[in-house]
Amino acid sequence: MSEEAQLLFPLWQIDQQEYRAVCAHLGITPKAQVYDRLSAYLANAPFRFPRPEGFSLFLASPRLTRFRIARLDMVTKLFLPHHPIRHVLNGVIALHECDAEGYREMSAAPAGWAVPLSLLGWMSGFVWRLAISVPWLGLRLVGYGAGAPFRRKGELTAKRILVTGVNRGLGMDLMLHCLEQGGEVVGTVRNVQALEELKARLPAQAPVMLLIADLSRPGALVEALDKAQIPAASLAIAILNAGVKYDGESVLSLDNLRDTFQVNFFSAAELAPWLCAPATQETGAADPVALVLVSSMGRWHGMHYVCGYNASKAALSIWGESLEMELRQSGKRRFTVTIVEPGIFESGMIRRTALTRLLSVSRQDVARRIVSAALAGERALRPPVWFALLTWAVCLAGRDFRYRLFTRAKTTVDRR
Amino acid sequence: MNRIVIVGAGVSGAHAALTILERGHDVEVWDVGREETNFPDEGVSFHDLKSRLPDPAAYFLGPDLGGLVPPTSSELLRYPPSRQFLASTEDPLWSFTSDGFSAQGSFAKGGFANGWGANALAFDENDLSGWPVSFSEMEAAYKTVYERIPVAGPRDDDLTPLLPGVHPSQPPVRLTPADERLLQTYQRRKRTLAKLGVKVGAARLAVVTDPSRRDACDYLDRCLWGCPRASIYNPRMSTLKECEAYSGFRYVRGRLVLSLLSGDGKITRIRYLDTATDQIREEPCGAVFLAAGALQTGAIFLRTLKAAQPDISAQTEGLMDTSVVRIPFVQLRGVGQPPAARSFQFNRLILGMITETALWPRYLHGELLHLTGLLYYPLIERLPFDSRLSKKLFFAIRSALGAATFFFPDRITSGNHQAITDHSGRWEKIQLRYRETEDKENYILQSVSRARSALRRLACVPRGAVRSPPGAGIHYAGTVPMGEGPKRCGPTGRSNLFSNLYIADGAAFPSLPSKSITMSLAAHATRVARSAPL
Numbered sequence: 001m002s003e004e005a006q007l008l009f010p011l012w013q014i015d016q017q018e019y020r021a022v023c024a025h026l027g028i029t030p031k032a033q034v035y036d037r038l039s040a041y042l043a044n045a046p047f048r049f050p051r052p053e054g055f056s057l058f059l060a061s062p063r064l065t066r067f068r069i070a071r072l073d074m075v076t077k078l079f080l081p082h083h084p085i086r087h088v089l090n091g092v093i094a095l096h097e098c099d100a101e102g103y104r105e106m107s108a109a110p111a112g113w114a115v116p117l118s119l120l121g122w123m124s125g126f127v128w129r130l131a132i133s134v135p136w137l138g139l140r141l142v143g144y145g146a147g148a149p150f151r152r153k154g155e156l157t158a159k160r161i162l163v164t165g166v167n168r169g170l171g172m173d174l175m176l177h178c179l180e181q182g183g184e185v186v187g188t189v190r191n192v193q194a195l196e197e198l199k200a201r202l203p204a205q206a207p208v209m210l211l212i213a214d215l216s217r218p219g220a221l222v223e224a225l226d227k228a229q230i231p232a233a234s235l236a237i238a239i240l241n242a243g244v245k246y247d248g249e250s251v252l253s254l255d256n257l258r259d260t261f262q263v264n265f266f267s268a269a270e271l272a273p274w275l276c277a278p279a280t281q282e283t284g285a286a287d288p289v290a291l292v293l294v295s296s297m298g299r300w301h302g303m304h305y306v307c308g309y310n311a312s313k314a315a316l317s318i319w320g321e322s323l324e325m326e327l328r329q330s331g332k333r334r335f336t337v338t339i340v341e342p343g344i345f346e347s348g349m350i351r352r353t354a355l356t357r358l359l360s361v362s363r364q365d366v367a368r369r370i371v372s373a374a375l376a377g378e379r380a381l382r383p384p385v386w387f388a389l390l391t392w393a394v395c396l397a398g399r400d401f402r403y404r405l406f407t408r409a410k411t412t413v414d415r416r
Numbered sequence: 417m418n419r420i421v422i423v424g425a426g427v428s429g430a431h432a433a434l435t436i437l438e439r440g441h442d443v444e445v446w447d448v449g450r451e452e453t454n455f456p457d458e459g460v461s462f463h464d465l466k467s468r469l470p471d472p473a474a475y476f477l478g479p480d481l482g483g484l485v486p487p488t489s490s491e492l493l494r495y496p497p498s499r500q501f502l503a504s505t506e507d508p509l510w511s512f513t514s515d516g517f518s519a520q521g522s523f524a525k526g527g528f529a530n531g532w533g534a535n536a537l538a539f540d541e542n543d544l545s546g547w548p549v550s551f552s553e554m555e556a557a558y559k560t561v562y563e564r565i566p567v568a569g570p571r572d573d574d575l576t577p578l579l580p581g582v583h584p585s586q587p588p589v590r591l592t593p594a595d596e597r598l599l600q601t602y603q604r605r606k607r608t609l610a611k612l613g614v615k616v617g618a619a620r621l622a623v624v625t626d627p628s629r630r631d632a633c634d635y636l637d638r639c640l641w642g643c644p645r646a647s648i649y650n651p652r653m654s655t656l657k658e659c660e661a662y663s664g665f666r667y668v669r670g671r672l673v674l675s676l677l678s679g680d681g682k683i684t685r686i687r688y689l690d691t692a693t694d695q696i697r698e699e700p701c702g703a704v705f706l707a708a709g710a711l712q713t714g715a716i717f718l719r720t721l722k723a724a725q726p727d728i729s730a731q732t733e734g735l736m737d738t739s740v741v742r743i744p745f746v747q748l749r750g751v752g753q754p755p756a757a758r759s760f761q762f763n764r765l766i767l768g769m770i771t772e773t774a775l776w777p778r779y780l781h782g783e784l785l786h787l788t789g790l791l792y793y794p795l796i797e798r799l800p801f802d803s804r805l806s807k808k809l810f811f812a813i814r815s816a817l818g819a820a821t822f823f824f825p826d827r828i829t830s831g832n833h834q835a836i837t838d839h840s841g842r843w844e845k846i847q848l849r850y851r852e853t854e855d856k857e858n859y860i861l862q863s864v865s866r867a868r869s870a871l872r873r874l875a876c877v878p879r880g881a882v883r884s885p886p887g888a889g890i891h892y893a894g895t896v897p898m899g900e901g902p903k904r905c906g907p908t909g910r911s912n913l914f915s916n917l918y919i920a921d922g923a924a925f926p927s928l929p930s931k932s933i934t935m936s937l938a939a940h941a942t943r944v945a946r947s948a949p950l
Binding site: 025026027037040041044048049070073074077081082086087089090091093094095097098099100103107108109110111112113114115118119122123125126129204 | 463466467472473476477480481484485486487751752753754792793796797801802803804805808809811812
């Protein structure tokens with residue numbers, strides 16, 4: 001596995017650097033093949049072991065450093081036996097034990113009179129670690145308590161979530177996040193090839209149902225859902241994420257424009273009546289269904305040579321708002337519409353430059369925020385906020401200014 | 417027509433079959449017959465496998481690490497994937513539900529004897545009190561069984577007077593330095609230990625140790641992982657092979673017997689699932705010997721009873737299992753000593769404890785085990801320190817670590833039984849209901865406290881006691897026990913209800929002594945097969 005490869009479930013998995021830190025903590029030599037095995041094992045952990053919650057989850061989220069590992073090893077052994085780090089430490093020891101060299105290294109022990117001396121040294125080390133870990137735990141508890149009122153909801157246990165376009169980008173992060181949170185995902189991809197590639201990457205035990213739906217074909221999404229016999233009432237959240245953008249194509253190229261609108265707008269417009277069908281209204285009365293429309297901040301302004309991408313997103317946002325108005329007025333359905341208008345974030349659609357990396361939010365973070373916004377029934381989400389404010393300011397400044405700004409920005413980005 | 421069918425090819429089935437063949441009759445053994453894959457690298461020790469196998473983690477923990485014991489689990493060991501053929505609760509053929517009894521089953525050819533601990537003891541007069549069979553009646557069968565199964569053990573030691581009927585024919589298994597130290601301490605403190613009723617000696621094990629034999633144990637520490645040499649007795653590799661030498665023997669694989677059909681007080685047909693085609697079929701038969709293990713035998717008997725006599729309640733007279741308690745200990749003299757390089761992996765010493773009570777047999781069987789040939793990570797995770805210290809500490813004191821395991825006897829108790837409760841499937845599922853009794857609890861508590869005192873006198877520091885849940889003892893018995901009444905069998909194993917049905921396995925035991933049951937299963941099957949009028 002390459003150093004850069006993205007972890008599927010960061011809550012459970014560790015990257016190579018973290019693995020090296022764990023080995024340093026345990027006093028063993030890291031091994032590439034052990035890391036690969038461990039990584040595959042931990043990728044199945046969300047579906048084998050109970051999900052950490054509350055304080056345990058709070059402690060599990062940040063990156064592992066040697067200092068944190070030493071503290072977590074102590075604290076989880078004493079107080080939080082279900083914490084993911086215990087699976088990491090247990091797995092590392094087990095795998096190194098199965099390896100000839102690893103076992104030789106681990107089982108080397110003092111003999112004779114060296115034993116009591118070593119025991120004394122080890123025990124004082126233990127007491128020292130304990131003495132640091134206990135106040136550290138106190139500090140973490142204070143941090144946890146202070147942050148509690150602002151913590152977002154994310155629990156998805158036994159919930160079924162539809163996500164379109166899960167084979168890459170934000171769609172994949174949404175799927176992985178939902179899985180990590182205990183949800184069951186119905187994901188759509190465009191074709192067989194994408195489906196096979198994705199299947200190969202996902203852990204065998206992941207509760208994912210993958211459907212093929214080419215959203216550029218009218219009715220494809222609903223057809224795929226019906227074919228897979230997925231009742232609308234079984235979905236807790238439907239995230240329409242899939243989108244297409246023809247970079248460099250004129251808004252006058254009608255075929256691609258139609259395609260853009262079909263994928264980005266009409267697929268959502270087709271799904272909504274299916275979701276609101278009378279059967280759903282009867283059976284799904286207990287839990288609200290959240291419809292999430294992944295739009296774009298670009299919907300607030302025009303853009304040249306993206307073949308109507310911004311226009312399609314504008315249609316989606318405005319249509320979504322209209323739908324919500326109608327639903328509210330009819331009062332028939334506990335149905336929320338969350339319109340997500342991400343600004344600048346790491347997606348396949350924007351080139352990665354030093355500047356964009358600095359200013360944008362990470363895709364995983366956007367995925368996390370989308371899910372908690374949907375669960376909370378929020379109406380709009382525009383990460384990052386500074387970008388939304390900037391966009392609106394630019395929109396107020398007039399078309400001439402926008403023309404000059406966007407032409408310049410686009411040529412700079414293109415040149416890079 | 418006298419078609420003789422034996423159901424099951426474990427220890428009981430194999431010995432019943434051989435006995436009937438020796439009597440000059442033809443016999444068929446019906447079995448599901450799962451078999452294990454070949455063992456890698458014969459002659460390579462457990463720890464050396466790690467450098468010899470291309471992917472040791474896959475062998476020990478499974479390709480997807482499904483055999484990795486999670487940190488929160490109470491298990492200290494999981495069968496490696498290569499051994500999962502043995503226990504079959506995940507198997508679609510498994511038709512039991514648990515009510516306080518988490519049982520295991522085996523659909524393997526050779527049954528649980530593919531993975532047993534090899535302790536070869538015989539029930540004595542005291543163990544058999546309450547049986548309609550005396551020790552002298554059993555003795556002839558024990559002799560035959562000890563001739564068929566090579567047993568390693570001392571000719572004479574402190575335990576010999578407590579273990580009549582045990583006839584070792586092989587030298588004892590080699591002891592490790594840790595065992596030697598324990599035995600030396602025992603020799604010094606014999607008198608104080610005698611006051612506690614405790615005797616320690618080399619284990620009596622069904623293992624080939626005579627170095628002149630090709631199948632002699634070569635101390636690879638791989639007993640638990642499947643002995644590549646078949647040094648440990650396994651009916652699949654020996655008794656059934658002996659049966660195959662007879663022209664009248666037929667081993668029929670792929671049949672899960674569900675029930676028997678009867679008429680005029682006799683069994684006429686056998687109803688079974690053909691596991692290859694998944695079809696339920698019937699075939700006529702003359703005499704049937706049930707040797708499918710106490711749980712399966714009880715299940716077959718219950719389904720048969722329900723069809724023949726619907727007015728009799730469909731629950732068995734009993735359900736027994738030994739309760740297992742493990743006491744981990746540290747042998748003080750062992751700290752800082754190098755671990756044994758190679759050894760026989762199961763217990764090499766036994767600790768017998770004498771208790772004079774009216775309720776339970778005199779002899780309580782204990783096994784003393786020092787850790788070898790294991791994956792240690794679950795033990796490391798169990799230590800009460802952070803992983804960093806636990807790992808170092810464990811390997812520093814490893815050669816001093818041991819466990820004393822005690823097997824507590826059982827007897828038939830009202831309320832502990834098998835019952836048909838679920839009729840929804842293609843065949844009835846059987847519920848296993850079990851509750852511990854108060855007097856047994858007291859007996860266990862007292863014995864454990866005595867065992868701790870004994871361990872301390874052996875210069876060991878005992879720490880805690882791990883009690884396995886009911887059903888984990890895998891010494892199942894008493895589902896169609898000897899005695900009076902339609903749901904029992906006679907002293908020769910013949911059913912009181914069907915004149916051509918024989919209970920040839922532990923289902924017929926009316927009580928369950930503490931001693932390991934395998935030799936008694938073989939002896940009982942031999943005796944039943946010998947006395948049956950065929």
